[in-house]
Amino acid sequence: MTEVATARRSRITPEREAELYEAVLELLREVGYDALTMDAVAARTRSSKATLYRQWGGKAELVAKAVRHGKPGSSAGEVDTGTLRGDLHALTLRSDDCEMEQNSALMRGLAMAVHGNPDLLKAFKEHLVEPEMAEFGRVLQRAVGRGEIRADSPAMSFVPHMMIGAFAARTMLDEQPPTQAFLLSYIDAVVLPALGAPTT
Secondary structure, three states, X not given: OHHHHHHHHOOOOHHHHXXXXXXXXXXXXXXXXXXXXXXXXHHHHOOOHHHHHHHHOOHHHHHHHHHHHHOOOOOHHHOOOOOHHHHHHHHHOOOOHHHHHHHHHHHHHHHXXXXXXXXXXXHHHHHHHHHHHHHHHHHHHXXXXXXXXXXXXXOHHHHHHHHHHHHHHHHHXXXXXXXXXXHHHHHHHHHHHHHOOOOO
């Protein structure tokens, strides 16, 4: 049964899957999560609802995977510049300022939806939060292996919180979108010192 289900899900080509994810992100920006429907996705992408449900199971998983797919560049685990500062800067530079502004607005809207939707929260944890935490963990473990930070640094488990917090707080506190310059300076002034890592 599992092999049959996998075969059914794999009928969509990577190119077609990317098109569907782009359409979902467009609809999210236009109407938000609550107003987004599988009917609207089917109409926008000229797909059948049956295909969408067979491939993704429901709206929550489709949205979470679309957001994950929309993240620019390679995964954090594949970034290895030789220094922790270089790795964190490289992760930040994968998105330009325009993309950051769009993603900031999108994530603010989804954050509200997550609190009232257990299915979306579960999908976000599975497809976004847990992979991001694991990827940051690999970047940090390489830094430990290079002797840049101590393995028992109490700040290690808070790096994702610091990065996400800075991204979100930029709009709330400064009424400005997050930018590369802001996040790079934040990494050097806050994240690396908290870890006891070199800042140059």
